[in-house]
Amino acid sequence: MAKSDCNTLGSRLIQIDTVEKLEHLRSVITEHPELDHSYWVDGYREHVNLLAKPTDDWHFSSGEKIPAEVWSDGIPNDTMGKCVQLWNKHGYILDDLSDCVTNKLHFICEK
Ligand SMILES: [Ca+2]
Numbered sequence: 726m727a728k729s730d731c732n733t734l735g736s737r738l739i740q741i742d743t744v745e746k747l748e749h750l751r752s753v754i755t756e757h758p759e760l761d762h763s764y765w766v767d768g769y770r771e772h773v774n775l776l777a778k779p780t781d782d783w784h785f786s787s788g789e790k791i792p793a794e795v796w797s798d799g800i801p802n803d804t805m806g807k808c809v810q811l812w813n814k815h816g817y818i819l820d821d822l823s824d825c826v827t828n829k830l831h832f833i834c835e836k
Pocket of ligand 1: 800801802803806820821822
């Protein structure tokens with residue numbers, strides 16, 4: 726699983742907390758066609774239930790709130806969203822997903 730794999734390496738899932746960091750990742754990935762995957766990145770949502778709005782309560786593992794500006798318009802959009810991917814569609818946007826484990830996403834660690 727990505728989180729424990731990152732921990733084994735003495736790192737963590739990458740925390741995309743600024744637009745600059747997001748754009749840097751996009752430029753690295755687009756320059757290297759072999760890196761064209763969707764990636765599991767840090768972010769989770771508390772209080773997932775059908776009454777909550779998909780935009781509610783998104784945090785990094787550090788507990789900090791995910792800043793609104795790193796999300797694209799209309800995202801998060803999954804009622805049951807629990808985790809975050811850097812999606813290899815729409816030019817690598819952050820997207821919420823209900824399950825990042827069974828989707829067998831690649832993942833990015835950082836120190
Ligand atoms: Ca979504």
